[in-house]
Every structure is written in C-alpha cells, then in structure tokens.
Amino acid sequence: MNAFEKLGRKNSEGRFICVGLDTDINKIPVHLKKFPEPVFEFNRQVIEKTAGDAAAYKLNFAFYENSGAEGFETLKKTIDLIPDDVLIIGDAKRGDIGNTAKMYADSIFNYFRCDASTINPYMGEDSVQPFLQFENKLNFILALTSNPGADNFEKLRLQNGEFLYQHVITKVNDWNKKNNCGIVFGATRIDELKNNLGLINKLPVLLPGVGAQGGSLEEVVKSFKEAGRLNYLINVSRGIIYRSSNKDFASASAEELNTLNTKVKKELDM
C-alpha cells in the first residue's frame, strides 16, 4: 500500500489525527529514566496504546538529532515499531540543492523507511524533485506554517498580488505529476485555510498547530467538511503524548487520541 492509499484508507475510516512523537527526554515521566533508552521506551508504550486509532505518526527529527547518533538509533527503532498500515511522517523539513536533496531523500525514505516527508521549499524545484522521484511516498511541502514567524516571509505579498505561501501552493500543484505531493498548513491559520482550499485543490494537507499552539480542531474539520474535502491530517504532539507524567502516560495518550477522534467524527456526523 503506498502512502497516498494509506492516508486515504485512514481518512475514510474517520481517522484524521496524526500523533506527533516529539519526545523530549526532559518531559517524559521520571520513572522511565531507569530504562536503558528512556525515549524509546516512552515511544514504544505510546505506539502500543495508540496505533489502532492513529491516522499517522509524525516524528520530528530535531527531537532525536540533539542526541546525535544515539538519537538517530532511537528514531530508527521507533519507526520500526509502527504497524504497516499507519502512515509514518519523517518531519525533517529538509531543503538543499539537487545532489544534496537526493541524500536527504535517501535518508528519510530508504534508511529510516518513512512513508512521508516534510520539505522546506525555499530553495525551489531542484531541492524538492529528488523527493518526488519516490512514487509511493508522500511529500508535505511547507506552505503557511503555524508559527508567528510565518508572517515574516510566507505571508509577504508578491508583485502579482499573491502571498508567497500561495505561490508555493501553486508550484506544488505543478510538481504533483506523480500524485505524491501535499502541503503543510498551520491549523492556527483558519481564515487563510478556508480561503485557500480551492487553490490547495486535491493536495493532501498536514495541519500542525492544534493544542499547545492554539489551533482549533473543530474549526479545521468544519472547514474541510464545508469544502467537501476529506484528505488531511491534523497533527497533535504535546497535547497527546504529555497528558500524564505517571505510569499511565501511554493510556492517557490513547484516551486523549480517542477524545479527539470522537470530536472529529461528531463534526463529520460519522
């Protein structure tokens, strides 16, 4: 099953929540410190309890890279635990010149065996193309992000009247020859989301920013519903994985994921 199909199947089952495994050693329950690899043990238990209900897992590479080789080992082992029917997003936001982007794509898709990537578009087409050569993968390209800094460049008005992020979305539609492109759009940007669903067209959308960053789950679901669109993922990281700092942390994550799934289904009358 390729990445696009995996996402479609989950979405059709009413699963839209992506669990962000942004696991910070300083935020996990203290009792896990006795394990040889506390972050891996945390991830293992969270995946065990949530895999049946998650539409996807998103692993932000930064949270592993700050422990260097050991962190990469944990990242790889975590990815290997995720069941085959759940989409795995390598959230690395890479972007570099062609021959280098090829190496990054190789890392994310061949070494780490992710189903999907996130890509920073700043350097343009040749920095994205090596990722698009992987026909069975999905590539979520940053359009309008959830953070305050999105105002600095992404929301600059171009001479033709478009915002920069809108021009990125147009380009991503052009690049989508193999049906393996998507975009990242911040759930904190609900008005812009509504106004751009036409431009986004059929591209799958990854939406971070619900929870700690203030985006509204219901608003996102409602916006897509009104547009008759059902191919997207709402990422929640801290809001799911840090629900409890006791031994029940994984069950607490699963419970929160269930609550979110129920909210989504209610909005969708499913």
Added chain:
Amino acid sequence: MNAFEKLGRKNSEGRFICVGLDTDINKIPVHLKKFPEPVFEFNRQVIEKTAGDAAAYKLNFAFYENSGAEGFETLKKTIDLIPDDVLIIGDAKRGDIGNTAKMYADSIFNYFRCDASTINPYMGEDSVQPFLQFENKLNFILALTSNPGADNFEKLRLQNGEFLYQHVITKVNDWNKKNNCGIVFGATRIDELKNNLGLINKLPVLLPGVGAQGGSLEEVVKSFKEAGRLNYLINVSRGIIYRSSNKDFASASAEELNTLNTKVKKELDM
C-alpha cells in the same frame, strides 16, 4: 576564540576557502573500502593535509544522514579532528518552529560542537532565534542560493519592489544584535552579489557554487575587493576533495586548495 574572530583571523591571513566535506561513499577512492569506516578515513586524511591552509570546513549533514546513526557517528568523529583555529560549519539548513529550532541548535552547537550553522529562513524569526542565542557562534542564513531553483521563490519580486532574498537580507541585518549572523549567497550569482553588497553590509558571507556548480572564484574575490570587504568564505566541495581517486587523494586535495589560495591572494595582491 569565538566564530566571528576565527573567521576574521583566517580572512586577514588571506584564507577564504572553505573545504566542503560532502563525502560520498560512492565517490571516494576504492582502496579506502578496506577501512572499517571509509568515509571517516577519507575525511581524516583530507583534514590532515588541508587543515593548515583551509579557512573553514563545511560539513553538509545530508552526506552523513543517509547512513543514519553510523553516519552521525562519522560526522561527530570528523568534527572532533578539526583543529580549534579552523571554523567548522554545520551545513544542515534547518528551520522549524521555536521549540523545535531550539533542539536543532542544541544538536549543531552542543552535540556536534560546530562553530557555525546554516539556516533556512522560510519559517521566519522564531525559527531562527534559538540559533542566535548562541553568542559565540555564527549563523549563515540562506539568502540567494547557488542552485537553479533559487529562481522559483528566492527571486520572486515582492510588492514593495524588492526580491524575496533581499528582504531576507534586510531581516538578517535586523536580527544581528549579537554579531552572530551571516548569509549564504551563491557564487553563481555574481551580478546579484555585486548589486547587493551594500545591503549585505557587514554580514559575513558564505558562498557555495564555485567549481562543480560553475561559479567563478576570481569574480567573487574581485567583487568583495572592489567593495572593500574582506569577511567571507568561498566553499569548494567536489572541486577540492575529489581531485584524485588514487592513494594520493589527500595530497591532491591540499594541492588544489593551495592553487585556489594562490589565486585568491593574487587577486588581493597579498
């Protein structure tokens, strides 16, 4: 000695060439395959022969990440070999929301102990700030890159008449409160370089694109000289490290570096 001082000292000695250790296992001499860590052995020999004449080393993380944890181990061990007076640039081009960018900065500066980073500005100020908290480091923020894709977004004209990359340079000047910002500007963009040296002002410039990508060393040196500017680095990767595929590869790299240094000094009448 902080990063800014390291660069200043090398530049004042007529050293402007940054050796790019973009070491590709498929491009190194075959006889190295007998070593337990061929890429490390390649880097070790190149550093041994070039450290006295290099202004800096730039390590593009992509070339190590595609071997995962093992690659990160090689990257760390390579960095540990570089003498303290030579600037080490962690060319990772990261960019993510604030709490995540903090992790990336931690990885590049604390774990890998690089002196400098490269940063992708697309996501704006809060994605850059965690790097700028490191007062003794240097952060080269992507402005106009050397690749063809730079035309897609970086060279878009904004409503105020500026190009996007010019607006990035303006912002980087604003962010440079701690004198720890620089920019990346492609050596393949010589006309734009000349026209923007005023805007770039006192920011140190990292220039990739000489050699395999077609930029001219002499043109770059001449442009800075005419502007009375002497704080920059010209990166050469493939053009230096792959001069020979025999046992003399490291000496051949050193020879090429010397040739480039001589060319620079000639342009500068040093």
